[in-house]
Amino acid sequence: MANSILLKLGSLRFAPATLIQPCRTTTTKHYNxxxxxxxxxxxxxxxxxxxxxxxxxxxxEKMRQKMKERGILPPRPWMERPFYISAxxxxxxxxxxxxxxxxxxxxxxxxxxxxxxxxxxKSKSMMAVRKIKSFDEDFSTADFCSKAQDIYIKAHESLANxxxxxxxxxxxxxxxxxxxxxxxxxxxxxxFLESLEPPRVVHARCTDIVSKENIFGQVTVRFHTxxxxxxxxxxxxxxxxxxxxxxxxxxxxxxxKHLANLYGTWRIHAKIIPDWAPPKEPSKHTRVMADPDPxxxxxxxxxxxxxxxxxxxxxxxx
Numbered sequence: 001m002a003n004s005i006l007l008k009l010g011s012l013r014f015a016p017a018t019l020i021q022p023c024r025t026t027t028t029k030h031y032n033x034x035x036x037x038x039x040x041x042x043x044x045x046x047x048x049x050x051x052x053x054x055x056x057x058x059x060x061e062k063m064r065q066k067m068k069e070r071g072i073l074p075p076r077p078w079m080e081r082p083f084y085i086s087a088x089x090x091x092x093x094x095x096x097x098x099x100x101x102x103x104x105x106x107x108x109x110x111x112x113x114x115x116x117x118x119x120x121x122k123s124k125s126m127m128a129v130r131k132i133k134s135f136d137e138d139f140s141t142a143d144f145c146s147k148a149q150d151i152y153i154k155a156h157e158s159l160a161n162x163x164x165x166x167x168x169x170x171x172x173x174x175x176x177x178x179x180x181x182x183x184x185x186x187x188x189x190x191x192f193l194e195s196l197e198p199p200r201v202v203h204a205r206c207t208d209i210v211s212k213e214n215i216f217g218q219v220t221v222r223f224h225t226x227x228x229x230x231x232x233x234x235x236x237x238x239x240x241x242x243x244x245x246x247x248x249x250x251x252x253x254x255x256x257k258h259l260a261n262l263y264g265t266w267r268i269h270a271k272i273i274p275d276w277a278p279p280k281e282p283s284k285h286t287r288v289m290a291d292p293d294p295x296x297x298x299x300x301x302x303x304x305x306x307x308x309x310x311x312x313x314x315x316x317x318x
Contacts, residue, residue, distance in 0.1 A: 095203035
């Protein structure tokens with residue numbers, strides 16, 4: 001009996017798959033049907049938008065209803081983007097330095113005419129200073145000169161140290177590319193020695209941009225200082241200036257501040273170069289040193305054996 005059962009079981013191993021009925025089990029149902037309704041309440045049925053629905057066939061009321069259902073705002077025919085103006089694009093009413101300032105005498109006729117014009121424009125500068133004081137109560141021209149000199153020194157020191165992030169604290173966005181022009185792959189040695197004359201405010205103006213409340217202030221300060229400057233190229237060759245010699249520098253620097261901004265700061269905005277100023281010394285041109293042409297190598301002389309009477313050329317065997 002036992003042998004017959006074993007024979008039947010062994011025959012099932014080689015039976016075709018159609019004779020074996022599979023056992024079906026459901027894996028989608030939870031093993032505990034106790035909280036069936038609570039689990040079903042977790043899923044929300046959403047009305048998904050139809051991708052093939054044509055918008056042109058919908059009425060305006062239907063389109064408005066669909067947009068409210070989906071929480072979509074109606075489109076606008078224009079595009080508004082916020083923008084921030086932290087600096088102006090130039091110098092408004094630039095200061096005109098008197099001819100020969102720091103060198104010429106007051107006796108010259110051109111200098112006398114310019115002095116009269118400066119006296120006429122002095123009232124505008126006083127009104128501009130009063131406008132600046134309405135935004136900054138602690139502003140005074142005497143204290144601002146020392147502050148402007150500190151900004152001037154820190155800006156040039158950051159340029160010499162190639163500190164791009166520090167320069168932006170002392171230079172406006174308009175003056176930044178001019179300040180960094182042609183300084184790539186250069187080594188700059190700059191040193192402030194002394195002030196030959198105390199800095200003074202010679203010009204002040206205010207203007208509004210876009211709206212009347214958005215006001216910018218510009219103050220021009222005259223610097224007469226003694227400095228040292230030396231510029232080296234990437235190979236260490238001197239391009240301009242010297243680290244030994246000092247020069248007297250007369251400059252008119254324009255400082256700007258966004259007065260309407262509560263956290264605005266004074267920064268260098270531009271430099272005024274008068275027409276009568278002498279031209280700058282051109283920088284030295286450096287070139288890659290090419291190897292000189294090597295001397296031609298002497299050709300060694302081949303010593304030929306002298307022929308004698310008994311010497312005859314060798315003849316090959318035929």
